[in-house]
Amino acid sequence: MSGPGELNDDCTTEATAIARVAQTRGLTIACAESLTSGAIASHLGAAEAASQWFRGGVVAYSTQVKFDVLGVDRGPVVTARCAEQMAAGVAELTSADIALAVTGEGGPEPSEDATVGTVFIAVHHHDRHDVRRFQFGGDPSAIVHQTTLQGLRMLRSAVEE
Template sequence: MNLELSDAHQVAESIGEIAAAKGYTIAVAESPTSGSIAMCLGAAEFAAQWFSGGVTAYTPETKYRVRGVTPGRVAIEKAQGVSRLTGADVSVAVTGVGGPETAEGKPARTVFIAVWDGTRARVEEHHFLGAPEAVVEQTVLHALRLLRDALINAADAIPHQTD
């Protein structure tokens, strides 16, 4: 396992500890990472207590059809949508172009990461370097860190989802 993914698994463990302690559930919506964020979260200790699950859609057509989102504000809409779908309190979503070529009007290696906590969204745009595999690894690590930071900074203010 490379260093980026090892770090990602450590961050996922800390996410699990925070979520379990606060009673929050987590969900993910992924495109260029092909389920890698969900894999890290699902491998964390006691994931069944706090990880609601995720949705992975890779092609642009599938992303828009499955999630019902438009190209604008895609990362935020994906995060909000997967929270609604799974009933999760907090969600993280990634979208973009892992590479190696431009797609959907965005340069290769451009990734958007959003976190939704039920009341607020935060989105970041990243331009990573390297081969597509390296872009995926960097995206996973950054997404998990953004999710962890959202839990740390707003853990007491996050509303629990209700049916």
């Protein structure tokens, strides 16, 4: 596993597959990230011909950015609803066909009554939403890696549908 902010093989493999399908199908993609702090965008942006299909992303680490920029309802942000609203918000903001969003508690201490490792990942595709809850283990770096990989896997599934 790579350190925080570094590209790693398993995530790069997913991003490469996403790039190929997005190019073939003429899809545009965006992401909104909280606990991953841009790791997903880094992998997507490094993939083949990203300028043709990757619209960009919003790193909404701050709760206020989630509310003000992505249109998330005020309240707890380690929730399925927040992930869904983040994905819809970044899709609208960037006019992307498909958007991925991640939010969760990476630690080292729990917050909002969410245990460390609680993560919600959402994919927004037109009017459809796929939101899933995960419980990842390890230190904050491991949780970020697992979230990045699972988010890219969910995004890959969405573009391959």
